[in-house]
Amino acid sequence: MIKGYAGRILDVDLGSRSFAFQPLDENTARLYLGGKGYGTRLLYDLTPAGIDPLGPENPLIFATGPLNGSLAPQSNRFAVVCKSPLTGGIGSAACGGSFAFGLKKAGIDILIVRNQSATPVRLEIDGDRDSVTFLDATDLWGQGTRATQEALGKGRNHAVIGPAGENQVLYAGIVSDERIAGRTGVGAVMGSKRLKAVSVTGTRKLELEDQEKFNDYTKWLRKLFRSHPVLGEKLRRYGTMGIVNTTNARNILPTRNFKYGHHDDAMSVSGEYLEDHGLVGVKSSCIHCPVACGREVAVEGAGRVKGPEYETAALLGPNLEITDLRWVNEWNFLADDLGMDSISLGVTLGFAMELQERGLLQAGLAFGDATGVSDMIQDIAHRRGLGNELADGVKRMSERHGGAAFAMHVKGLELSAYDPRGSYAQGVEYATTNRGGCHVQGASMYFESTGPLTIDPQSLRLKAEIPVVQQNLACAINSMVLCIFTTYGMIPKQVHALDPKSRLYRTITYFFERSGPLYRLLMRLKLAPVTWFEKWLTYITGQTFTSGHLQEIGERIFNLERMYNLREGIGGAEDTLPHRMLHESTFPHLDSGHPLDQLLPRYYEIRGWDPQGVPLQRTLDRLQVRT
């Protein structure tokens, strides 16, 4: 077996309460790494088209990669893959915490959970004894994710669902420690299996090809990270909420259900404001991460809890016209404890408020008014009253009540908190990402709106190229599996020190903007490992990984996801943005929204797809994507 892998897949059947260990396939690991890539390959091969995402035939796949268990900083994530009940297409989400580490210590690369249990069940996996115990979970059913993990105890690493997952809220997530695999409804699939929790233990040691080089390099890198302006400073000091004032100034902060991109009082939900008003502590919440981007806040009745991320602060804050951090903290805690994706939750609440404002729905919710929101969040998680409808997300809500023009989703997945009208590459990424409208499948906005060296976000230059390169990279990173924030470290601190008003800054961005094919060519070079994830993979597996290798692996994964979606009937017609994003302007110098129609053909061409967005056979052959 290639070093870095435990070499085993654990296949569990909840229906027959049986399990089997199988060998990991080396060739698949070479082609898809692990994590999301390997998981997608398995999903494609194990299931026919058209299965019910909440039925027994949808497998729930927990997948680690070769970096997990290596103690490399930020290598704490696992991927969850299944058919999404929210989008009907590929479902995938990544999660920090400690579960990935636990799986690897148990000698398991991938856990497949098939079928459904008739009654609430939980699994205890002991990797040293090669045992799986099926335990009754009736006593835990109905408990929040925090109480559940407390009850399960400290000696093992857990992945659990809360009431939202149990009740199959279509955007329910799976929680490990205080982190959540939030997107695409993976928690609803776990709930449909009546699987409350998976706990894992083991003491196996991961074998690396060159432990000494790995150790020396990682020691050096930790120092570099500590002095990096983002990884060592900004994320640690302000958390991800430190970006609020930046997106607000850029006019891309979702406000009033994305009607506007700016809120006059946004600063009140920023990381800087939190630091001065109510921050209780700084914490990682993810094992082996020196960055520690998590916040700790106090919530009445709950005590010290993990604070909100940027997405949550924006979408449960200005997007609802709320800028009182006490509410945002409380709703964030509720979302985490009930086990649901706070992005989809915030967008769904904003949509309900706009429906109410337009007289299309009586929800008892209003922009700028916190009254009833906490109760509604509880109702959503328990599918009570109108909460039962909001639990299905904005796409289905708009099919029932109207308002499709301002239903903020792509492919059924609610949009993240970067308004694409002021960030064109991000818009292309939202439109084309296989799991739907999400920002962490590329984070293109960093190069045009939020990072230290940004090109013009509203010109057409490079706006098809950046998403392709970034989506490929993100697919590879989600298959190693590393935290996507590791990519922030790729821009050296010298660049962060550049004054955007300087001639040098303008000259660099001028040439970057015009670098088109050269930029893609450079990223595809297979010369030598440069970044830490390339080096780590090389030291761990003994195979050489370069930027070009990762682009190729990522492109393969992205195309396989695409083929999965096409098999489910989700094609080019779904590569779009909400009407509001395409046709309503938030910038006084423009009279329309995002110019997707001008960018999509170029994007397809670069991808090697036909004009309908279908991968050409020669593209699939080049990438060895078997369908």
Add this chain to the structure above:
Amino acid sequence: MSITVELTYDLAKALGSRRLELEGTPTLRQVLTLTRDRFGAEGAAFDRLTRVTALVVNGVIASRTHSLDIPLQAGDRVSFLKAAAGG
């Protein structure tokens, strides 16, 4: 109508105000000067806090659209922008 100047958190903390309202239609250069003036004898603090910031007019980086000497329009919003990373 006036120009609204939105400050970064650090600038706002130093001045005790999140935004400034400037009457008339000053140029960006004047916005910089007028904001710096608010710092009085602490002008060096303003220079330090704006060393790696961009100027943004209505959400668009100013160097792309505005000369420092072209008057702004009434109702424009000028923001000091700092790069950040979130997720």
